[in-house]
Every structure is written in structure tokens, then in C-alpha cells.
Amino acid sequence: MSVIDVAPRAEARGAPRRPKPGPALQHGKVGFVLAFLAVPVVIYGLFVLSPYVQAIYISLTDWSGLTASQTFVGFDNYVRLFEDDQFWVALKNNVILMLVVPVVTLALGLFFASMINVGRRGKSGIEGVRGSKVYRVVYFFPLVLSMAVIGVLFKYVFAPTEAGGIFNGLLGLVGLDGLTQPWLGDPRFAFWCVVVVMIWAFVGFYVVLFSAAMQSIPKDIYEAALLDGSSRFTTFRHVTLPLVWDTVQVGWVYMAIQAMDGFALVHIMLGISGGPSRAGDVLGVALYRSAFNSYRFGYASAIGVVLLVLTLIISVLFMRAARRERVEL
Amino acid sequence: MTKISSEWSRRNFLRGALATGALVLPGSTVLAGCATSGGGQEQTEGEATDDNPLGVPTDSTLEIYIFNGGFGDAYATDVHQPMFKKKYPNAKIDHNAEVDIAGALQSRFVAGNPPDFVNDSGDGQIPLGQLVSDKQLYDLTDLYDAPSWDDPNVKVRDTLVPGAVESGVFGDAPYVMHMALTVYGLWYNKTLFDEHGWTTPTTWDEMTALCGEIKKAGIAPWTYQGVHARYMNWPLLTMAAKLGGPEVLTAIDNLEPGAWGHEAVKESANALAGLQKSGFILDGTVGMDHIQAQGAWSEGKAAFVPCGSWLESEQADVTPEGFEIAFMPEPLLSQDSAMSAETVRAQAGEPYIVPAQAKNPRGGLEYMRIMLSQEGARGFTEKVSSLTVVKGAADGVELPRGLTSAQQGLQAAGDDVLTWMYPTWYKDMENPGINSHTGELMAGRISVDEWVAGCEAEAKKVREDDSITKYTR
Numbered sequence: 001m002s003v004i005d006v007a008p009r010a011e012a013r014g015a016p017r018r019p020k021p022g023p024a025l026q027h028g029k030v031g032f033v034l035a036f037l038a039v040p041v042v043i044y045g046l047f048v049l050s051p052y053v054q055a056i057y058i059s060l061t062d063w064s065g066l067t068a069s070q071t072f073v074g075f076d077n078y079v080r081l082f083e084d085d086q087f088w089v090a091l092k093n094n095v096i097l098m099l100v101v102p103v104v105t106l107a108l109g110l111f112f113a114s115m116i117n118v119g120r121r122g123k124s125g126i127e128g129v130r131g132s133k134v135y136r137v138v139y140f141f142p143l144v145l146s147m148a149v150i151g152v153l154f155k156y157v158f159a160p161t162e163a164g165g166i167f168n169g170l171l172g173l174v175g176l177d178g179l180t181q182p183w184l185g186d187p188r189f190a191f192w193c194v195v196v197v198m199i200w201a202f203v204g205f206y207v208v209l210f211s212a213a214m215q216s217i218p219k220d221i222y223e224a225a226l227l228d229g230s231s232r233f234t235t236f237r238h239v240t241l242p243l244v245w246d247t248v249q250v251g252w253v254y255m256a257i258q259a260m261d262g263f264a265l266v267h268i269m270l271g272i273s274g275g276p277s278r279a280g281d282v283l284g285v286a287l288y289r290s291a292f293n294s295y296r297f298g299y300a301s302a303i304g305v306v307l308l309v310l311t312l313i314i315s316v317l318f319m320r321a322a323r324r325e326r327v328e329l
Numbered sequence: 330m331t332k333i334s335s336e337w338s339r340r341n342f343l344r345g346a347l348a349t350g351a352l353v354l355p356g357s358t359v360l361a362g363c364a365t366s367g368g369g370q371e372q373t374e375g376e377a378t379d380d381n382p383l384g385v386p387t388d389s390t391l392e393i394y395i396f397n398g399g400f401g402d403a404y405a406t407d408v409h410q411p412m413f414k415k416k417y418p419n420a421k422i423d424h425n426a427e428v429d430i431a432g433a434l435q436s437r438f439v440a441g442n443p444p445d446f447v448n449d450s451g452d453g454q455i456p457l458g459q460l461v462s463d464k465q466l467y468d469l470t471d472l473y474d475a476p477s478w479d480d481p482n483v484k485v486r487d488t489l490v491p492g493a494v495e496s497g498v499f500g501d502a503p504y505v506m507h508m509a510l511t512v513y514g515l516w517y518n519k520t521l522f523d524e525h526g527w528t529t530p531t532t533w534d535e536m537t538a539l540c541g542e543i544k545k546a547g548i549a550p551w552t553y554q555g556v557h558a559r560y561m562n563w564p565l566l567t568m569a570a571k572l573g574g575p576e577v578l579t580a581i582d583n584l585e586p587g588a589w590g591h592e593a594v595k596e597s598a599n600a601l602a603g604l605q606k607s608g609f610i611l612d613g614t615v616g617m618d619h620i621q622a623q624g625a626w627s628e629g630k631a632a633f634v635p636c637g638s639w640l641e642s643e644q645a646d647v648t649p650e651g652f653e654i655a656f657m658p659e660p661l662l663s664q665d666s667a668m669s670a671e672t673v674r675a676q677a678g679e680p681y682i683v684p685a686q687a688k689n690p691r692g693g694l695e696y697m698r699i700m701l702s703q704e705g706a707r708g709f710t711e712k713v714s715s716l717t718v719v720k721g722a723a724d725g726v727e728l729p730r731g732l733t734s735a736q737q738g739l740q741a742a743g744d745d746v747l748t749w750m751y752p753t754w755y756k757d758m759e760n761p762g763i764n765s766h767t768g769e770l771m772a773g774r775i776s777v778d779e780w781v782a783g784c785e786a787e788a789k790k791v792r793e794d795d796s797i798t799k800y801t802r
Binding site: 159185186276 | 431435438439440441455456459460462463464465555556557611612613614615616617618621622624625630756757760761764765768769772774796
């Protein structure tokens with residue numbers, strides 16, 4: 001027997017008894033449940049849990065990544081990590097990414113989404129600004145590009161004038177020659193260029209996400225707000241935002257975790273050392289460098305474990321911070 | 330339990346899940362073994378005879394990995410492998426061209442079943458020092474002591490230029506065979522110099538005077554590889570050694586305290602940092618990478634660029650008509666120098682290794698002996714336009730213009746050839762370590778003294794780290 005019989009449940013509710021189910025049924029049931037659960041659990045254990053366990057173990061060894069054996073060194077790697085100035089530089093940058101990128105991205109995402117969906121007070125009530133259909137598509141463009149392509153693209157955008165830098169060229173066109181810089185060669189700007197590119201790359205996704213949420217808000221609520229003479233900002237603050245808050249919350253956590261990474265952009269735009277003065281380093285690049293440049297897999301795993309702990313803490317904190325009464329429609 | 334009732338509920342479900350988890354967890358410790366443990370394989374060896382001095386098993390397979398980068402892999406498939414097959418007709422060659430060596434082979438080193446011969450090069454290079462200290466490399470002493478391919482009375486080591494064997498020595502034995510000979514120096518466009526009547530400077534005073542003239546002509550005198558500022562270490566250390574003698578470099582390689590603070594090093598650093606202060610460096614260089622900076626140089630925006638002799642082929646696609654690439658040694662900082670003005674840095678590069686756990690290491694050694702034969706080396710030069718460590722192998726080969734110029738520079742230097750080892754021994758110390766300090770210095774963000782302090786700190790970091798195997802020369 002391989003299908004679940006509803007009998008037990010009925011029996012429990014005190015329905016008329018049927019013949020007692022035999023061991024065969026029980027066996028079939030266990031088999032059925034196991035068939036559905038065991039395989040995913042084993043796969044999950046094999047490919048998700050076991051690498052974590054292995055990484056934690058490796059972080060306690062001096063494994064170079066090239067040998068079949070390794071020595072257990074206890075917490076040496078962690079001690080070394082906390083004494084490494086470059087680790088703190090990377091951590092500081094990760095914190096900046098985590099705070100600045102989500103805030104700016106979500107704010108821009110909300111702004112653009114509300115403009116596209118409920119930004120105009122037209123003849124037929126609340127609607128998107130003119131050309132919103134075009135914007136909706138345009139904002140999505142960065143999402144079709146892979147991070148690697150975006151990184152290489154912006155490396156040329158921010159290149160020095162002499163190497164054909166597009167951004168410097170634009171500054172020159174509008175007469176701001178004085179502001180041109182070798183952007184990626186200056187420790188004051190290099191990391192912020194990455195921040196800007198990251199926001200540019202992510203904002204489109206949140207425009208789409210928030211647009212979807214806003215479209216599900218009934219138009220009559222807006223009409224009511226309009227009749228009550230509420231301003232655009234008040235409408236946004238008291239109608240739109242509360243009604244998409246759930247989505248913002250999801251985006252918030254997702255964004256914070258994404259921003260913890262930053263590996264691809266920093267690696268491509270600033271290089272494996274973390275850019276000029278090594279000031280643009282992030283933990284992901286530090287991890288990669290330790291593993292694949294220095295072949296200190298033990299040390300790299302320690303960075304990975306720290307990154308894991310941080311990500312977990314951040315997710316919990318952000319979820320707490322974003323918790324708010326849900327508005328039922 | 331004879332029946333399933335409604336008790337088959339969440340509790341039981343969780344219990345079951347836990348039980349499954351309990352099954353997985355012990356499994357995962359077994360798996361934890363998987364990532365970090367390996368077996369090993371049996372090695373075969375043939376009988377050594379006069380005709381087969383290295384004892385190559387004549388009917389085994391030889392598994393080869395060639396880095397498929399700037400040199401491609403045609404030199405292996407068209408030159409060396411046919412030579413091997415001709416000598417050992419019953420042996421098989423398993424040829425692999427690979428772009429990412431570490432990606433392809435790291436796990437095989439761990440598992441103990443690496444191939445027999447590896448061209449460990451490129452972005453995915455597995456650091457040689459690390460491989461040596463992990464005892465993953467086969468000792469090449471037998472190769473260098475074996476009779477050479479062309480003349481049984483001459484050992485392989487005696488057919489090579491001075492420094493070639495040493496460049497692969499880690500501790501007490503050679504573990505790496507370097508094939509290509511790279512000449513380092515300054516590169517310029519001879520056509521442009523002839524047009525303006527500029528002559529190459531031999532002293533730093535002449536250099537700064539010429540830089541002034543070049544600047545007046547509307548061209549930036551210098552550029553360098555920007556964020557990869559370690560390219561500037563090359564003229565910096567070469568000029569320092571010319572001034573203070575090669576001991577300056579030995580001290581640096583041996584991580585002696587104060588080695589970077591040597592007067593000659595400081596003077597050299599000061600001279601190069603002065604280029605920035607005098608406005609002799611192409612604007613924006615600091616923000617470029619090597620492609621952008623060398624591209625600007627090829628376009629004629631800058632006159633000099635420091636590089637190795639691969640520059641010509643690297644720039645081949647972007648070099649305009651009439652650009653005659655030429656080489657010059659770094660100028661002397663003072664008339665009162667320890668070494669001649671013709672002194673150049675020549676470094677044996679492009680590493681080839683035989684893994685210690687290879688199945689057929691003797692075949693790997695023999696393959697190296699073939700590469701280091703006159704025919705093998707000449708074929709290499711013809712295929713990849715690079716000089717080799719084999720004496721006289723490039724004689725009579727028609728070389729591209731820039732390489733000819735570099736070869737002439739090397740010949741003019743005679744015995745005054747120098748190089749340094751710390752970037753090979755301690756990869757991290759050079760990059761990101763010294764690279765970032767030199768970047769700061771060249772950008773004018775730190776003083777020479779701060780640069781010295783920074784470099785000393787990098788050396789100290791390596792010196793005091795017990796987990797790093799140290800080498801001396």
C-alpha cells in the first residue's frame with residue numbers, strides 16, 4: 001500500500017470503526033513519509049549542512065588546501081584573524097555596505113515604485129507618472145546583467161580620463177572638469193564607487209518587487225485619501241507604505257544579506273587586494289584571497305565562519321527591527 | 330506499536346526528522362574527511378640505462394597539464410610531445426590544456442592523484458612555495474644532474490644560463506623548472522625617440538632631463554601599471570641593486586631586518602617617487618590597471634613603461650603601425666655605482682613542476698629534459714616568442730623586434746644579471762603586501778620613509794609567522 005488511507009484520522013474523530021489497520025499499512029505509511037522526507041533531508045544534510053560542519057572544522061586547522069592531512073590548531077586562526085588589521089578594514093566596509101546599501105536601495109526602490117504606480121493624480125484618479133510603462137522596463141535592465149558584467153562595465157565607467165573613463169568624460173561635458181578623479185585609484189572614493197554600483201544594480205529588483213505589492217492595493221483607498229485632501233507625501237506615508245510594509249520587510253532582510261557579500265563587485269572593480277591602500281576590502285574578498293591566493297584554507301574558513309555568524313545575527317536583527325503590525329486589507 | 334493512529338502527528342514527524350538528521354550527522358563527519366583527505370597512487374619507474382638515464386617507464390602514460398594562457402599550448406603539442414613520442418613509441422601522452430590550473434588540480438593534489446607534469450602558471454597558479462612546504466613537489470636534482478639531451482657528456486644544469494636552476498630552488502633542492510627567460514627593464518617607442526632626437530638615458534640625471542623634454546613635447550614621460558604598482562618595484566629594486574650591489578637584494582630575500590631601509594633602496598624609491606612630484610607620470614595612472622596603462626603607452630600618451638619582455642606580445646593587438654618597441658636597462662642613480670649601467674634583471678619564469686605523488690614522475694623529468702634540449706628550447710622560442718634558459722638555443726632564431734632588443738640588452742649585460750626571489754617564495758608579501766605600499770608611494774600619498782616602514786612591516790610579518798616556511802639564498 002503506498003497511498004495514505006484516511007482511516008486513522010476518521011477513527012480518531014470517533015467515526016465508526018473500520019477493521020483495524022494492519023502492520024502492512026503502517027509500514028506503507030512510514031515508507032511513504034520516509035520516501036518524501038529522507039531524500040531531501042539527506043540531500044540537505046549532504047550539500048548544505050555538511051559543508052558548514054566541514055568549514056567549521058577546517059577553520060580549526062592549519063589546512064593549506066593542498067594536502068591530505070592537516071593539524072588541529074584550536075582557535076589560532078581566529079586569534080590571528082582578530083589581530084589582523086586588514087580584517088577590521090574589511091569588516092568596517094561590510095558594515096557600511098550593510099547599512100548604506102539597503103537603506104538607499106530600498107528608499108529609491110520605494111520612491112520609484114510609488115512614482116511608477118501611484119505617482120500621478122490623473123483624470124481617472126491615482127495612476128503612474130507619464131511613461132511609467134517604459135520606466136518599469138528600464139529599471140529592470142541592470143538585473144539582466146550578471147554581476148561580473150556590471151563590474152567590468154563600471155570599471156571602465158570610473159576609469160581615469162586618459163584611459164577613456166566615461167564618468168570623467170561626462171563631468172567634462174558639463175563643465176565640471178575640476179571634479180574628475182582617478183576614481184578607482186583613490187582610497188577616498190574607490191569603495192564608494194562600489195557602493196554606488198551596488199545600489200544601481202539592485203534598485204531595479206526592488207522597484208519591480210514593490211510595484212507588484214502596490215498594484216495589489218485597492219484604488220478606492222487612494223480615492224478616499226484623495227477626497228480627504230491628503231497630500232502626495234501623506235498618502236505615501238500613511239497609505240502606500242503601511243500596505244507594502246510586509247514586502248519592504250522581506251526586501252530589507254534579503255538586501256542586508258546581499259550587501260554582506262559584495263565579493264564580485266569588489267573583486268572585479270578593485271582587485272584581489274581590496275583596491276588602493278587596500279581600503280576597499282570586504283570579508284568575501286579577504287576570504288577568497290586567503291583561500292586562493294595564499295592557500296590558507298584554515299584561515300579562510302575562519303573568515304567564512306565569522307561571516308556566517310554575522311549574517312545570522314544581521315538577519316535576526318533586521319527581522320526584529322522591521323517587525324511591525326501588519327495592516328489587513 | 331501495532332497501529333498508526335492520529336498520533337502520527339507533528340511530534341512523530343519531528344522525531345523521525347531528528348532520527349534522519351542523526352543519520353546524516355555521522356555521515357557528515359565522514360564527508361568532512363572527504364574534503365581534506367586523500368589516498369595516493371602507485372609510482373612506476375623504468376630501468377635507468379645510458380639511453381634512458383632518468384629511468385622512464387617506456388610503456389606508461391604521461392599525463393600533462395599545460396597552462397593555456399599567453400603562451401598557448403602549441404609548443405607542447407607540436408614540439409615537445411612529438412619528441413617524447415619519438416623516443417618512447419610505446420608510451421602514451423595524455424595532454425590537457427587548462428586555463429585555471431588550481432581549479433583543475435587543487436583537489437587532485439589533495440586526493441593524492443595529481444598528473445605527472447604541470448605548467449603551474451597563470452591566474453590560477455598554485456603558489457609554488459606552498460606546494461614545496463606541503464611536500465607536494467618532486468625533487469628535480471636528478472634532472473639537472475642527468476646527461477643533457479644533446480650531449481651525454483654535459484649535464485643538463487650546465488646547458489642553462491646562470492641562475493636558471495637556482496630560480497627553482499626552495500631550501501636545499503630544486504623543485505621547479507623555469508623555462509622562459511624574462512628580461513625586465515624600461516620600454517619605449519624607438520620611432521618616437523628617433524623623431525624627436527631623444528637618446529636613452531644611462532643615468533638618472535639624464536633621465537629627469539629627458540623627462541622634462543618629453544613633457545614639453547606634450548607627452549607624459551612615464552606611466553606604470555597603476556593599481557598593480559608592484560611593476561614599479563622592478564625598476565626600484567633593480568636600480569637599488571645597481572647602486573648598492575646585489576647584496577641589497579639578497580638581504581631583502583632573506584628577510585633581514587632593515588633590508589628595505591638600505592640607503593640604495595631609499596635613494597631608488599626617492600628617485601621614482603620624484604617622477605610623480607615632478608609631474609612626469611601620466612595623469613590618472615594611479616587609477617588604471619595594467620591593460621589601461623599599457624594601452625595608453627601603446628597609444629603614445631606616455632614614453633616609458635616598466636615591464637618584462639612579454640610586453641611586446643601582450644600589446645601586439647593594440648600596437649599601432651610604426652611603433653617600434655625597444656628595451657633599455659634602468660639608468661644608474663649615481664656614477665659611483667656598484668654595478669654597470671648595462672646590468673639588467675633577468676628572471677627565469679614560467680614554472681613547470683612534477684608532483685611528488687605523480688604516477689610517472691620519471692616521465693615528467695624526461696619531458697623536462699626534452700624541453701631543455703636545444704631543439705626543445707628553440708621550438709619554444711619560435712612558438713611563443715620568448716627567450717629560454719637554455720644557452721644558445723635562440724641563436725639564429727628570428728625574434729620579434731622588442732625581444733631582439735631585450736636579448737641585445739641581456740647580451741650587453743654579460744654577467745651583470747640580477748634578480749630576486751621573495752615574490753616566488755612569499756607570494757603574499759609581494760601582493761597584496763608590498764604592492765599596496767608601492768602604490769601609495771607612487772601616488773604620492775606616503776613618503777619614502779613611510780614606504781620603507783610599510784615594506785619592513787610586510788617582511789616582519791612573514792619573518793615572524795611560524796606557519797610560513799622560510800628560504801634563504
